[in-house]
Every structure is written in structure tokens, then in C-alpha cells.
Amino acid sequence: MAKRIDVSGLTAYYGSHKAIEDISMSVEPRSVTAFIGPSGCGKSTFLRTLNRMHEVTSGGRVEGKVLLDNEDLYGAGVDPVAVRREVGMVFQRPNPFPTMSIFDNVAAGLRLNGNYKKSELNDVVERSLRGANLWNEVKDRLNKPGSGLSGGQQQRLCIARAIAVEPKVLLMDEPCSALDPISTLAIEDLIGELKERFTIVIVTHNMQQAARVSDRTAFFNLAAVGQPGRLIEIDETERIFSNPSVQATEDYISGRFG
Numbered sequence: 001m002a003k004r005i006d007v008s009g010l011t012a013y014y015g016s017h018k019a020i021e022d023i024s025m026s027v028e029p030r031s032v033t034a035f036i037g038p039s040g041c042g043k044s045t046f047l048r049t050l051n052r053m054h055e056v057t058s059g060g061r062v063e064g065k066v067l068l069d070n071e072d073l074y075g076a077g078v079d080p081v082a083v084r085r086e087v088g089m090v091f092q093r094p095n096p097f098p099t100m101s102i103f104d105n106v107a108a109g110l111r112l113n114g115n116y117k118k119s120e121l122n123d124v125v126e127r128s129l130r131g132a133n134l135w136n137e138v139k140d141r142l143n144k145p146g147s148g149l150s151g152g153q154q155q156r157l158c159i160a161r162a163i164a165v166e167p168k169v170l171l172m173d174e175p176c177s178a179l180d181p182i183s184t185l186a187i188e189d190l191i192g193e194l195k196e197r198f199t200i201v202i203v204t205h206n207m208q209q210a211a212r213v214s215d216r217t218a219f220f221n222l223a224a225v226g227q228p229g230r231l232i233e234i235d236e237t238e239r240i241f242s243n244p245s246v247q248a249t250e251d252y253i254s255g256r257f258g
Contacts, residue, residue, distance in 0.1 A: 004029040004169065004199045005050060006067040011228070012042070012049050015059035019045045021228035023064075025218060027169075032191060032200045034210035034237065037220035037252065042229025043203045044173050046220070050201065051087035051171060052080040068168065085113065087169040088162035093178045094154030096146035096161075102129075103142040105157055109165040124164055131197075132160035133190050152183025159190065163198065170194065172202040176209065188213050207253060211241050219249045 005027040012020045020042035027033050035043040048054040049062050052073060066073045073083050096105050106125045110116055116124070125142070129135040134156045138149070146157050155175060162170055172191075176184040191200060191213045204210050210217050218234040233246045244250045 002029065003027065003067075004069060005201075006065075006070075007050075008065045008067075010046070010049060010062060010064035010066060012045055012054055012062045013059065014057060018228040020049075020220075021230055023231045025231055025234050027199060027201060028216075029199050030195055030197070031216065032195050032202065032214045033234075034214035034217045035201070035203045035220060036205075036207060036210050036217060037229070037232075038222070039205070040229075041220040041222050043220050045229070046231075047171050047173055047201060047203050048089075050169070051089060052083050053089060055080065085109070085165055086167055087171060088165070088167035090155070090158050090162055090170065090172045090175050092174040094151055094158050096149070096154050096157050098145065098147040100146060101143045102138050102146045102149070102157060105146040106160050106164050108161060113165060125160075128160040128164040129157075131163055131194070132156040133186065133193070134160055150183070152179050152186055155179060155183070155187060156190065159187075159194075163194070167198065169199045169201065172200065174203050174205060177205065184209075207241075211237060217241070219244070219246070219252060221248055221252070 003026040008024045010023045011018060023046060035047065037043055045054060050066060054060045054062065062074060068086060097108060103125055106128050107121050110121060110124060126135060129138060134153060137153060146154065149157060176187050188209065194200060214237045216234060217237045217240040219232045220229050221232045222229055233244060233249045240249065241253060
């Protein structure tokens with residue numbers, strides 16, 4: 001199958017600190033890939049290199065290649081803002097724009113990227129909210145602030161905002177860690193639906209969640225404290241959780257460390 005994302009020899013730095021080292025992996029279109037591993041092993045840093053959010057941090061830089069549909073995201077002349085339109089991001093804590101209405105939150109990216117008629121915006125906002133399984137809950141209060149929604153609704157609003165611009169890839173950095181169990185289940189169900197349209201990469205500390213939502217799972221770890229994070233193993237999720245090929249993966253999944 002064709003690769004949507006192809007990473008080769010990626011090393012990421014914060015200033016002189018090497019956060020992750022020599023990571024190579026690929027992600028297939030319309031699939032869910034989960035990143036698991038102990039805290040501090042570079043999962044979120046690696047996720048952020050996939051849409052150049054990493055370099056927003058002072059001193060953030062990479063070596064190696066990240067290809068999106070065979071285009072090098074770090075190639076000369078590539079606009080990081082354009083990369084982030086193609087590779088959207090949903091963060092750990094819901095972050096709707098607090099002064100904006102529900103409607104304007106979803107439409108924000110569209111308005112930045114071009115001139116749309118009101119009818120076009122209406123259509124995209126409704127489609128995106130339906131895509132995030134939120135339309136029926138908010139359709140009568142689209143002009144109310146997004147910050148007035150519950151935590152789970154706010155996270156689905158952020159997902160609607162991310163998918164409104166039709167990215168190729170949706171990155172999710174622990175999207176359920178701040179949510180209650182019912183909201184978490186709603187997001188997990190939504191991920192299953194969204195992969196019909198988008199390629200999804202998710203960081204999660206919840207092993208059961210990785211097993212439930214992902215097609216492939218990547219295990220990251222540190223060789224030692226203070227050492228950069230590395231990709232230890234990536235495989236079909238069922239195989240990672242039933243018969244991993246690396247002992248360290250089995251030790252982490254079985255709870256022997258981490």
C-alpha cells in the first residue's frame with residue numbers, strides 16, 4: 001500500500017538537547033497509528049515533527065526526512081503554515097478559541113485560508129460538526145461561545161475545527177487524557193469514523209485505548225535516563241499486544257516498567 005507519511009533517519013533537537021534519535025517509520029493512508037511508551041520518551045516530540053510544530057519551540061530543529069505523499073515537509077522553500085494545513089493537530093487539552101462562537105471556531109481555519117461565501121461556510125461548519133458528532137448537540141447555539149461547552153464537547157469542537165480544512169493527516173496528542181470516561185468513549189468512536197476520511201496518528205498513555213482504536217502501534221522508549229527517545233518497534237496493533245518481537249515492548253505492555 002502507498003505510504004501517506006514516510007519518515008527516515010529523523011532526529012529532533014531542542015537546542016543542543018537531542019530529544020529523539022534516528023526514527024524511521026511509515027504510516028498508511030486512512031489508518032490509525034498509536035504511539036505508546038513511558039513518559040519522556042519523545043512520543044509527543046516526534047508527533048510534532050510530523051507537522052513542524054516542533055520548531056515552534058525555541059531551538060527546535062530536526063535532521064532527517066519526513067515525506068507526506070512523497071513531498072519532503074522539511075524541503076527548501078516549504079512553508080510550515082502550509083504543512084500544518086495538510087497535517088492538522090488536536091492537543092491534549094481542548095483549546096477552543098475562547099472569545100469565538102462555536103461557528104467561528106470551526107470556520108477559523110477556512111477564513112485564514114481563503115474567501116468563502118457565507119453559504120459555503122455554513123455548509124462546511126455543519127459538515128465538520130457532523131463529522132465530529134457534535135452537530136445535534138450545538139446546532140441551536142452556534143453563536144454561543146465554544147468555551148461554554150463541556151470538556152468532551154470542546155475536544156470534539158477542536159476536532160471539527162481541525163477537519164474543516166480537510167487535512168490529509170490528523171495528529172492527536174493524548175486527546176482523551178483530560179476527559180471523563182463517557183467523553184473518552186465518544187472520542188474513540190469518532191476516531192473509528194474519521195479514519196474513513198483521514199490518516200490519524202495518536203499519542204496515548206492508555207494501552208487499552210491504543211488496542212481499541214489503532215491499526216498499528218509504535219512503541220517508543222529511552223535506552224537510559226538522559227538518552228534520546230527511540231522507536232523500538234512498530235507493527236500491527238494485534239501483534240504488538242499479543243506477540244511483540246522485542247522484549248522491552250512486552251515488558252512495557254505487561255506493566256513491568258513505565
